[in-house]
Amino acid sequence: MIDAINRKILAALQENARISFAELGKRVHLTAPAVAERVRKMESAGIITGYGVNVNLDKVGYPIVAMVQCKVYRAKEREFKELLLSYDEVIECLNTTGEQAFLVKLAVESMSQLDEILEAFIDFSDTNTMMILSTLVDRELPETFFK
Known part of the structure; x- marks a missing residue:
């Protein structure tokens, strides 16, 4: 199901999920209905699992992002x-x-909010918290992943 054309379609959708079928068709040299059919088939097959938007968490009021490793206690999962x-x-x-x-x-909005959540985790797990300072790599999958 994943041929060279579908790889190009997936790459284009990752770049801009709002691209029209007409524009997508131009990029892969197919008609808009043919592209739409290919996209629908990839959705049905579970290859395309959804469409989304990337949000800058800091700009919407969540400047603190943390990764928490949790060792969940036996029978508390x-x-x-x-x-x-x-x-x-x-x-x-x-x-x-x-x-x-x-x-x-x-x-989270604040360190105190993070602390409250971690306090709730204590009843179920041991935790190790890491604060995210910056994101060094955040990229879409290249066409080569869709072999």
């Missing part, structure tokens, strides 16, 4: 997951290998 879902400040959670099996990304 279900409750910990429910706790994570209860906080809008949790913007990502990865289940990883190793002792600290959860990596939680938080965006």
